[in-house]
Amino acid sequence: MNWAACVPMAAGLAAAPLLTSVINRTKAFFAGRQGPPLLQPYYDLAKLLGKGAVYSRTTTWVFRAGPVVGLAGAVGVLALIPAAGLPALAAFPVDWIVFAYVLSLGRFFTVLAALDTGSAFEGMGASREVFFAALAEPALFLALAALAILSRNLSLSGILSGLQPGLWMEKGPALALVVGALFVVLLAENARIPVDDPNTHLELTMIHEGMVLDHCGVDLAFIQYSAGLKLWALSAIIVSLVLPVRAGSPALDSAAFLAGMAGLSVAVGTVESCMARLRLLRVPALLLGACALAALALVLVLR
Amino acid sequence: MHLILVSAGVILLGGLAALSVRSRRWASLLGAGSAAAGSLIGLVPALRAALGAPPESFGFGWPLPGAALSLELDPLAGFFLAVTLALSAVTAVYGVRYLQSTPGERSLGPAWFCFNLLVASMMLVLLAGNGILFLLGWETMALASFFLVAFESEKASTRDAGWVYLVATHLGGAFLLALFVLFARAAGSFEFEAWMGTTLGASTGSFFILAVIGFGTKAGFMPLHVWLPEAHPAAPSHVSALMSGVMIKTGIYGLLRMSSLLGPPPAWWGGLLIGIGLSSGVLGVLFALAQHDLKRLLAYHSVENIGIIALGLGLGLLGMSSGSCTLAALGFGGGLLHVLNHALFKGLLFLGAGSVLHGTGTRRIDDLGGLLKRMPWTGGAFLVGSAAISGLPPLNGFISELLIFCAAIFCVLHPSSPGIVTAGIAAVAGLALIGGLAAACFAKAFGVVFLGEPRTEAARGAHEAGPAMLIPMGALAASCFLIGALPVTVVRALGPLLNQVSGFPLPDIDRVLAEAAGIMAGVGSVIGIVLAAAAAAAGLRAWLQAGRSRETAETWDCGYARPTARMQYTASSFAQPLISLFSPLLRTRERLHGREGFFPKTADWSTETRDASREMLFEPLFNGARQVLGRMRGFQHGQMQIYVLYVVVTLLLLLAVSLRAAP
Known part of the structure; x- marks a missing residue:
């Protein structure tokens, strides 16, 4: 057993909630507030894990399965993500397709759990979630396919740890397009502005938060934690692309990686502070734009 | 091969026995029992062949010109046969209870006879090593499934669905007939063995197109799929399962068999199948999203999945050509x-x-x-x-x-x-x-x-x-x-x-x-x-929640105290964002009633998505054909003397032509 392969996953499991808190601190900075402490997400999780449960009379076992499958999917996704030059726990050719489909599995059950409550708000959230996910899927696939061709490697670990800084000189435009497409996918998949507003408390405008209105206690903790894991997984891909630092010492590589993760969260927070949520009808244009960026990257790579 | 013949015999005899008994119960037991037992018997050699047992063949002559009873069990036939028989056995068992619960005192013997005939004819199609035998099996399959689709024939919608299916399947059949006759003329025989390696030259491409249209109609390639969303909902559910699960795959089988007989594929065959696969896949799932009828939705998903299959086969053909x-x-x-x-x-x-x-x-x-x-x-x-x-x-x-x-x-x-x-x-x-x-x-x-x-x-x-x-x-x-x-x-x-x-x-x-x-x-x-x-998450939750309060309450509805079931999202509202994004392709009609005045009391909204290829391709085509052919109606008077006159005129014309042709 190669213990080094467990490090990226363990780091993700431990540190994922921190990203949310960096985003929140950034938003607080822009708003002129001090913001919650960095460890606030952990306090929230601990509080939620200690609570009892209220379940709706309408629900069935599907409702209870939703958070569990969602969390399991997020953990499975994390097992495929390399970090700081270290390979992931599981790495094999075309594992990025498995990555996308395991994400889908979690989403499918979250959506079903939302529909299980019979609430119009949750139905609305579920409908929008599948709408945007279906459009984000081609962008994700095309972007990852472009990366696979670029690095002549088929597994996520191979792609991301084989990346050299020199590649940016050589294939800069294509890489930049891929990063752009993946950033949009990250915003959409993690329900951030401009696709969805995690802070809104008007049910009609919520997507992800709308879907989980009826979850509480341990279930809600699972949902929030898996949202953190998903954010970590997609961020790690982007950071490994943007900062392919290979200083030679694991400590330096890891420091660069973690700094990159923090920087990306600041970027997400900045986007959230400077933009309003797009009108729902405009979001498809954004996602199709990401598809176009990824397709363009693919063409540039093949040229 | 002998086991296969035994299996087909059991299925057919069981069907006949079901036809001959009067009681609904016995008809079901005989029909389904023999279909299931026969399928299980045939599954053994089919699986063996699919997994690589040496090909077997069986044959003897037949007085029909060109025809021979030659059967061929190779891995390709074995694979499709195994899939067919497995699903036949399962759906037959399901059908017993399902058909008995149909209202009325209608005799079930004919339904089971047709079911067993359908299974047996699919076996014949998959095993046939002769063009005429294949077409016989193909037509039997079409007719048996037509009678099954029209099982609830007292409903007008069912009769309509059966009619659409019958027309579509014969249109496809006409292309196949042309293909087989042309191929047999080039090869000099109807035996598939003789077709193998026949050099066709420039006509290979047109033969492939004929096969794509003929077999694609059965398989449900877009835009030839029009019969699927009509026939699958109308048929009894175990028949829908059998038709959608395996009968449409005989089209895929036929296409594969034909392309293997046509020789090494050029790249455009693969490209054509990939194009068909993508359009069937994407449009199939979009039309499925717009449906309100559960079985119709599933029928459109068959179009989608046939698209995925065609995509795979197209990539495979590209691989062969490159x-x-x-x-x-x-x-x-x-x-x-x-x-x-x-x-x-x-x-x-x-x-x-x-x-x-x-x-x-x-x-x-x-x-x-x-x-x-x-x-x-x-x-x-x-x-x-x-x-x-x-x-x-x-x-x-x-x-x-x-x-x-x-x-x-x-x-x-x-x-x-x-x-x-x-x-x-x-x-x-x-x-x-x-x-x-x-x-x-x-x-x-x-x-x-x-x-x-x-x-x-x-x-x-x-x-x-x-x-x-x-x-x-x-x-x-x-x-x-x-x-x-x-x-x-x-x-x-x-x-x-x-x-x-x-x-x-x-x-x-x-x-x-x-x-x-x-x-x-x-x-x-x-x-x-x-x-x-x-497992870990479920265990953790159970452990954490043990001994804590666990209440049940109403679904959260933002403080509104009297939620009703009508407030839930419906199928139409759930799919609405995607439908409106793809509305140029789907052309969904929306109807909104009663939103008038300053204080509207009741309002209702509904959507309907009709099949685009039926409306834009087939209906104009058939209407045009009817108009053209309608003019010919003038020749038909029903008066014997005039018909005799036609015969005389034709004969005279032929005489004139042959006299001119003779030196």
Whole structure:
């Protein structure tokens, strides 16, 4: 057993909630507030894990399965993500397709759990979630396919740890397009502005938060934690692309990686502070734009 | 081969016996029992052949000119036969209880006779080694399934559906007839063996087009699919399962058989199938999203899945034409495995829809809701089928789609020609879109039908199906899991089949399959992590929640105190964002009534999506044909003397022509 392969996953499991808190601190900075402490997400999780449960009379076992499958999917996704030059726990050719489909599995059950409550708000959230996910899927696939061709490697670990800084000189435009497409996918998949507003408390405008209105206690903790894991997984891909630092010492590589993760969260927070949520009808244009960026990257790579 | 003949004999005799008895009960038991027993007998040699037993043949002459009773069991036929027989056995068992619950005192003998005849004729189609024998089987299959579609013939909609099916299937049949006659003329015989290696020269391409149209009509390629959304909902559910699960696959089989007889494929054949596959896949799932009838939705998903299969086969043909064994093995492997997978999960879903219809009396998605509490087993099975058809791991649909993805990525990574790269990119993006849309569609289908609160009294009073219907569904659900759990074994078993289809040597194919099996092992490890995490999370929650307060309450409704079931999202509202985005393709009609004045009291909104190719292609075509042919009606008076005059005039004309031609 190669213990080094467990490090990226363990780091993700431990540190994922921190990203949310960096985003929140950034938003607080822009708003002129001090913001919650960095460890606030952990306090929230601990509080939620200690609570009892209220379940709706309408629900069935599907409702209870939703958070569990969602969390399991997020953990499975994390097992495929390399970090700081270290390979992931599981790495094999075309594992990025498995990555996308395991994400889908979690989403499918979250959506079903939302529909299980019979609430119009949750139905609305579920409908929008599948709408945007279906459009984000081609962008994700095309972007990852472009990366696979670029690095002549088929597994996520191979792609991301084989990346050299020199590649940016050589294939800069294509890489930049891929990063752009993946950033949009990250915003959409993690329900951030401009696709969805995690802070809104008007049910009609919520997507992800709308879907989980009826979850509480341990279930809600699972949902929030898996949202953190998903954010970590997609961020790690982007950071490994943007900062392919290979200083030679694991400590330096890891420091660069973690700094990159923090920087990306600041970027997400900045986007959230400077933009309003797009009108729902405009979001498809954004996602199709990401598809176009990824397709363009693919063409540039093949040229 | 002898076991196959025994199996066909049992099925046919059982059908005849069912026809001859009077009691509904005995007809069902005889028909279904013989169909199931015969299928199980035939499954043994079929599986053996599919897994690489040496091909067997059987034949003797026949007084009909050109025809011979020659049967041929090779890996390709064996594979399709195994799929057909497995699903036939399961659907026959399900059908016993399902048909007995149909209202009225109608005799069931004819229905079972047709069912068994359908199974036997599909066997004949798959085994035939002679063109005339093949066409005989093909026509018998079409007629037997027509009578099954028209089973509830007292309903006007059913008669209409049967009529559409009959016309469509004969249109396709006409193309096949032309193809077979032309091919036989070129080869000098109707024997497939003689066709093999016949040099056709320039006409090869047109023969392939004829095969695509003829077989594509049966398989349901867009835009030839018009009969599927009519016939599948009208037929009894176990027949829909059989037709959608395996009968339409005889079109895929025919296409594969014909392309192997036509010789080495040029690249454009692959490109054509990829194009058909992508358009069928994307449009099939979009039209499915817009449907309100559960079985009609499933029928459109058959179009989508046939598209995925065609995509795989197209990539395989590209591999053959470019001499790449890897591409051929991955493409054909994914496509053929999807044939099996689709038979399993679509069979399961149609049986599930049948149980819903049986338990509530309606197929309208928007009239249902909350069925999971009333029909827990049916709901569970339907959920398994929904996840499988959406291509979600750890179920079987994911395995075959992953193989096709691999083929598409191989195209992009090894760009031997611009066409191959374009095909690869289109296939990756298209499959990703299809996957996302299919998940959306089945979230809608399962969510609106089985979750939430019942929307009508019919749904409130639903009852679970009996064990005779649940056990077949359970068997199909278990096999979806089994293939998903053993992908390495399944992928490795495809060797002999792919060797025959692609023509590449077996050791090369086994090398590709070993690589694919390595990927599948990786998939297995990720699925293992997911399952372990799920178990851990469920255990943690149970441990944490033990001894704490656990209440039940109303669903949160923002403080509104009297929520009703009518406030729930419906199938129409759930799909609305996607439908309106793709409205140029779907041309959904919306109707809004009663939103007038300053204080409108009641209002209702409904959508209807008619089939675009039926409205824009076939209806103008048929209306045009009717107008042209209507003019000919003037010749028909029903008066004998005038008909005699026609004969005399024709004879005189022929005489004149032959006199001129003679020296």
